[in-house]
Amino acid sequence: MKSYKLAMKVVLAVSLAMVAMTGCQHGEAPVTARDQINIWLDASPRELEFFREIGGRIEKEMPGITLDWKITRLNDLKPEILGNAELHRSPDIVLLVNDWIGELSRQNLLMPITASLTHILPTMLDGVKVKGQVYALPWSFESLAFFYNTDLIATPPRSFDELVTLGGALASDSLYPFMYENKNFYYHAALFFGFGASIFAADGGIDLPTAAHEESLNFARDLHTRWNLLPAKANYPAMINLFGRGKVPMIITGPWSLPEIERSPVKFAVAAIPDISDGHPARPFIGIKAFAINSHTSHRDEARKVVEMLCSKQVQTLAAQRIGLLPCCDIAPDQLTPYQRGFLAGARHGVPLPPGESMKFVWQETNWILNEIFTNQQRPISEILAEAQGRIEQLEGRR
Structure with a gap:
């Protein structure tokens, strides 16, 4: 009898431990682990709030991942990438400035991107290419x-x-x-x-x-x-x-x-x-901010899908309306402010920073x-x- 009670106590203890580890309640399905996609960027609090909102929508579309946003000052961002991209395989995604692309691609730190890019303005697309290959997807510009x-x-x-x-x-x-x-x-x-x-x-x-x-x-x-x-x-x-x-x-x-x-x-x-x-x-x-993917990431396919969603015409249109983004895609004029239309008109003839x-x-x-x-x-x-x-x-x- 004593051995039976002891056995039951062990079974109960193991069961409770499993519930604690999985976070499951009675009748719930086990929680599936998600892959964390690390995104490094320099952003204002208002921009970060927008990114987290869009990130939440992306996580619903891609239930196998979770997005982690790390704010890093722009002056520190490139040195951080150079020191961590290969050694620690992090970040998975970075919001960089287009005149970094030449150096980072020569060091094999950026993954070439093949995607449907017909919505991106040609001038903006030229700014993220090295020898004809796209290494980042344009997000916003300044000019x-x-x-x-x-x-x-x-x-x-x-x-x-x-x-x-x-x-x-x-x-x-x-x-x-x-x-x-x-x-x-x-x-x-x-x-x-x-x-x-x-x-x-x-x-x-x-x-x-x-x-x-x-x-x-x-x-x-x-x-x-x-x-x-x-x-x-x-x-x-x-x-x-x-x-x-x-x-x-x-x-x-x-x-x-x-x-x-x-x-x-x-x-x-x-x-x-x-x-x-x-x-x-x-x-x-034209200075372009663009989302690029670490060539050493362990989540290549997932990172590519995230970047494509972030830089889609729908998200850039929403960002233009919500946070004043100067978008890199061809958006209907009636969806932009007069100021945005003025900058975009001039940028069509601009020259990306070399x-x-x-x-x-x-x-x-x-x-x-x-x-x-x-x-x-x-x-x-x-x-x-x-x-x-x-x-x-x-x-x-x-x-």
């Missing part, structure tokens, strides 16, 4: 656009010829009619590419002394010296302050300026940057060039370009 004071300007200028004429008419009522950060190559790039210049030669080397580059610099200098539309140096804080106070009616800036400008009393609208000339649109840089370590030389020297053409206005631009090219060739080891 420059033309902001104008609607109390003073009913219709934005379609070309820089119209802008110059309009600027002359507005000059008497403005501190300056027009401003942009004219000593910053990120801003000048809209003119640089619009005039047909390119950063790299056919052999892949940096090639700055070209006729098109010189033409774009002459034009930038003329905006100040010939037409007196803007100061020799237009810095960002002054530009935003003066536009918000109604002292400068036209500026070029990006979506990061919207919160501050919206707090000001000025009434404004956003449009594409005016064309350089007929058939030659301004072509600003990948590659040599771009650090480009930023350094092109910003020096812009400073030099305004500081030493009598110096020939061809001479300035030749000096910058010489330094780049030394840095690249070509001399």
Whole structure:
């Protein structure tokens, strides 16, 4: 009898332990373990809330997984990927910036993605390719656009010829009619590419002394010296302050300026940057955030499905409406705000930020060039370009 009671106690103890481990109650089916998909990203609290909501929907569609969202500062994100992707097979998915793709793909840290991408705008898709292969799916973008004071300007200028004429008419009522950060190559790039210049030669080397580059610099200098539309140096804080106070009616800036400008009393609208000339649109840089998959993940198929769902047209449309996303797909204009439509119109002709370590030389020297053409206005631009090219060739080891 004692042995029977002892046996029953053992059976009961084992049963309770099994219930505790599985979390099952009487009559419930056992809980199936889910695979955890780790997603690393830099996101605001509002964006994270949106991602978690969409993630919940994805988990219902894919009952075998659970999504874990880890916030990492953008400056720390790439070093974290480089240190963990192969060694720890984590993260499974990362929301990265497109100019990282070249380096990470060369180190075999990104999984090539094959999917139906017809909903993604071609310009955005170009920004996530290396040698024709897609390594991430575009999620959102940032680019420059033309902001104008609607109390003073009913219709934005379609070309820089119209802008110059309009600027002359507005000059008497403005501190300056027009401003942009004219000593910053990120801003000048809209003119640089619009005039047909390119950063790299056919052999892949940096090639700055070209006729098109010189033409774009002459034009930038003329905006100040010939037409007196803007100061020799237009810095960002002054530009935003003066536009918000109604002292400068036209500026070029990006979506990061919207919160501050919206707090000001000025009434404004956003449009594409005016064309350089007929058939030659301004072509600003585009920075793209895109979801990429760790090539060492243990969940390749699951990660690919998650990324496809996150970057679908339906989710990007919802994100545009809910969190102000600038989407990378072709969304009906009536589903976007006027500001979003303005940025998207300009980005269609934009140039994705180029990948590659040599771009650090480009930023350094092109910003020096812009400073030099305004500081030493009598110096020939061809001479300035030749000096910058010489330094780049030394840095690249070509001399």
